[in-house]
Amino acid sequence: MTADSQTRDPEALLRETFSAHEHVADVPVAALAGAARARADAQRRTRRRWVGTGALAATTALVVAGLMLPRSPFLPSTATPVPSSPLRASVPAGWQVVSSLGVELAVPGEWKLNADDGCHDPVDGTVTFGGGPVAGCGRALMPRFTLVAIAAEVTDPRPQGATHDRGRPTRISGEAATLDRWTFSGGLTELQVVIPGGKVAVELRGTDEALLRRILATVRLVDVDSAGCHAVQPAKPSWDGSRSGPAIPVGHPESIGVCLYRTGRLAASKLLTGAEAARAAAALGRAAPGQVPDQPDSCLDEPEQETAWLYLKDGSLERGGSVTPVRVHYDNCRRRFAVSPGGVSQLTQAMLSTTVGRTGTGYSFSGDVPTG
Amino acid sequence: VAGRVRVAGETFEGFVAARGPALLRLAVMLTGDAHAAQDLVQTALARALRHWAKVEAADAPEAYVRRIVLHEHLSWRRRRSNGEVVSDAAVAARSPSGVDPAGGDPAGPTVARDAAWRLLATLPRRQRAVLVLRYYDDLDDAAIAGLLGCGQSTVRSQAARGLAALRAAVPTMDAEALP
Numbered sequence: 001m002t003a004d005s006q007t008r009d010p011e012a013l014l015r016e017t018f019s020a021h022e023h024v025a026d027v028p029v030a031a032l033a034g035a036a037r038a039r040a041d042a043q044r045r046t047r048r049r050w051v052g053t054g055a056l057a058a059t060t061a062l063v064v065a066g067l068m069l070p071r072s073p074f075l076p077s078t079a080t081p082v083p084s085s086p087l088r089a090s091v092p093a094g095w096q097v098v099s100s101l102g103v104e105l106a107v108p109g110e111w112k113l114n115a116d117d118g119c120h121d122p123v124d125g126t127v128t129f130g131g132g133p134v135a136g137c138g139r140a141l142m143p144r145f146t147l148v149a150i151a152a153e154v155t156d157p158r159p160q161g162a163t164h165d166r167g168r169p170t171r172i173s174g175e176a177a178t179l180d181r182w183t184f185s186g187g188l189t190e191l192q193v194v195i196p197g198g199k200v201a202v203e204l205r206g207t208d209e210a211l212l213r214r215i216l217a218t219v220r221l222v223d224v225d226s227a228g229c230h231a232v233q234p235a236k237p238s239w240d241g242s243r244s245g246p247a248i249p250v251g252h253p254e255s256i257g258v259c260l261y262r263t264g265r266l267a268a269s270k271l272l273t274g275a276e277a278a279r280a281a282a283a284l285g286r287a288a289p290g291q292v293p294d295q296p297d298s299c300l301d302e303p304e305q306e307t308a309w310l311y312l313k314d315g316s317l318e319r320g321g322s323v324t325p326v327r328v329h330y331d332n333c334r335r336r337f338a339v340s341p342g343g344v345s346q347l348t349q350a351m352l353s354t355t356v357g358r359t360g361t362g363y364s365f366s367g368d369v370p371t372g
Numbered sequence: 373v374a375g376r377v378r379v380a381g382e383t384f385e386g387f388v389a390a391r392g393p394a395l396l397r398l399a400v401m402l403t404g405d406a407h408a409a410q411d412l413v414q415t416a417l418a419r420a421l422r423h424w425a426k427v428e429a430a431d432a433p434e435a436y437v438r439r440i441v442l443h444e445h446l447s448w449r450r451r452r453s454n455g456e457v458v459s460d461a462a463v464a465a466r467s468p469s470g471v472d473p474a475g476g477d478p479a480g481p482t483v484a485r486d487a488a489w490r491l492l493a494t495l496p497r498r499q500r501a502v503l504v505l506r507y508y509d510d511l512d513d514a515a516i517a518g519l520l521g522c523g524q525s526t527v528r529s530q531a532a533r534g535l536a537a538l539r540a541a542v543p544t545m546d547a548e549a550l551p
Contacts, residue, residue: 010535013542014507017488018401025400025409029392032410033385036417362423 091218099222099269100129100150101200102231106218107148113360125206130260130267130361146206148215152199152265162190172198173221191216227269228311228323229259239341240327247289248326248343250281250312257311258355260363267306268359280354281312284326284338286372287345291337306331306363308356310338328355330365348372384424388417391434395441401504402445404493416440442505442519446497484542491541495534502530 091097095106098113111125128149165181175197182190190205191212198221204212224230256272258280272280308328315321326340328347336347345351347365350372356363392413399409399416420427420437430436492500498520505516506527513524513531520527 010538010542011507013484013488014503014535014538017485017492018504018508020485021400021404021489022397024406025393025396027396027406027410029389029396032392032396032413032417033388035410036388036414036421037384039414040418040421362426364422364424 092214095218097226098127098129098148098150099225099227099229100267101152101265102198102221102223103150103195103200103202104218104220104222104225105148105150105202105215107215111146114362130262130359146208146211147203148205149203151201151203172219175221193219195221197221225266225269227259227271228257228313229266229269229309231266233261233264233266233307234309237325237327237341240339242291242335242337242339242344244344245289246343247287247345248284248338248340249324250285251314251324253277253281253312253314253324254321255313256280256355257309257313258359259309259311260306260356260359260361261309262306268361270359272355272358276354276358280310280351280358283348283350283354283372284310284312284345287338287348287351288370290344290346291335292346292369294334304329304331304335310355312340328352330356330363330369336365336369346370384417384421387428387433387437391437394434395437398438398504398509399441399445401508402442402497402501404489412441412445416444419444439519442501446501446520487542488538491538495537499530499534502527503534506531 091106092108094109096109096111097104097106107127108125111127112123113127114129115123115126123145125146126148128147129151162182162184165183168179168181170177170179170193172193172195175195177193177195180192180194182192184190187207188205189207189209189212190203191209192201192203193216194201200221202216202219204215206212222231254273254277256277258270258272259266260268308330310326310328312324312326313321314324324340324342326338328338328351329335330347330352338345338347338351348370349365352363352365352369395413395416396409399412400406403409403412416437419440427433427436492503495503501520502516505511505519506513511519513527516527517524
């Protein structure tokens with residue numbers, strides 16, 4: 001390629017231009033993985049813009065302290081959680097309940113959870129929550145399908161061309177909230193409810209505004225959701241710690257409430273029943289006593305950002321059944337175990353996949369963990 | 373060293389060590405800036421990390437992550453978070469004369485490449501991405517259309533606009549050479 005041809009052939013010039021600027025990327029990559037990991041952690045524990053005044057300061061305090069035990073008016077007890085009143089009867093038959101960040105809402109039963117990964121064709125309906133489909137590819141175009149997102153942040157401004165009906169006051173479960181509405185070309189509508197008192201926002205987007213408003217009508221704030229999960233991570237109980245002794249006595253729970261917490265707030269939950277509960281109980285029961293050996297040579301002792309609580313329910317509380325709480329520690333390469341008042345069991349991959357894996361949010365674990 | 377995610381095959385750290393430079397090069401071509409490229413790659417890798425087992429299990433993990441880099445760069449939410457709104461009208465309002473060919477022989481290869489690089493910075497992200505995929509990644513229009521979720525005709529029109537802008541920005545460009 002001569003200089004003359006470079007300037008006469010735009011395609012050749014572009015190729016030469018790209019090639020000539022590859023050196024711009026010549027930066028050390030040794031720290032890249034660590035930086036990406038730190039960013040992933042930061043995405044869990046911080047948000048660009050928290051809803052409501054004062055929330056940022058409260059959150060920052062939690063992060064700086066590296067605590068999983070929020071000292072705030074939201075601090076729940078470790079007592080057996082009793083769900084708030086059932087989601088109101090107006091929820092249409094066949095709809096499913098989704099819970100995150102202290103918000104419960106209902107969407108059509110056939111909707112997928114966290115299915116908007118941007119890598120594949122959009123589905124007809126999906127709910128994004130608990131951090132969303134993190135492994136997704138993003139999306140080049142504004143999605144034109146029905147999407148409901150529960151998030152601790154609001155995302156604006158909107159693209160050009162949107163018409164905005166700004167800020168109508170409303171109330172959700174008695175809490176003051178604002179409802180914004182955007183309309184876009186092509187019949188797309190977005191409703192956004194911001195609930196400062198709950199530090200949460202709900203976005204609903206799609207072409208069927210009537211459906212969006214039916215979903216909106218199911219939105220409520222809860223202290224304990226339908227799966228029996230506190231909206232805020234329970235305080236550390238006295239029995240939470242690795243020790244010698246027996247494995248967790250699992251028994252044959254009728255149901256298992258799975259509560260996934262990220263940075264102290266409920267990211268997702270799932271009430272396992274039937275075969276799902278049996279599989280999870282079996283995985284718990286197979287785990288060896290004790291904890292997975294630490295791997296101090298391959299990791300730093302980072303603060304735990306993510307944890308799961310399980311509530312093994314042996315019969316209904318109304319019939320005198322009991323509830324066994326289990327805390328699962330998996331978000332580090334040290335102290336990986338599940339613990340209940342009656343025992344300590346090693347963390348296993350089967351334990352995670354049958355419990356946290358059922359919440360629809362994904363998870364990761366560090367180091368060598370038994371398959372179980 | 374941070375904790376290592378255990379997957380069936382390659383560790384996250386191993387993947388980044390091996391493929392990080394290539395991802396950064398792609399990001400530089402898309403963003404035009406080393407810092408922005410690092411930010412983009414870190415964001416994309418953070419997205420990949422949480423479901424690393426899924427990424428690693430993909431037929432082509434690197435292609436999967438490159439796709440994340442591309443779409444993260446183009447994503448609606450990223451533009452929103454940056455407060456950036458790009459429209460063709462805004463780009464059209466930018467004068468090609470904003471590319472300054474002064475400082476040397478305008479026909480010289482270095483000057484031409486510098487002018488082209490500066491021109492790329494003025495293009496809409498999507499248009500630039502088409503040029504990167506076509507002339508850096510050497511993908512055909514069908515593959516680009518698949519990546520961007522648009523038709524091949526859109527790819528061709530975006531490429532044509534980019535090349536036309538390039539011709540206007542580099543005064544010695546021979547119009548007859550344009551497609």
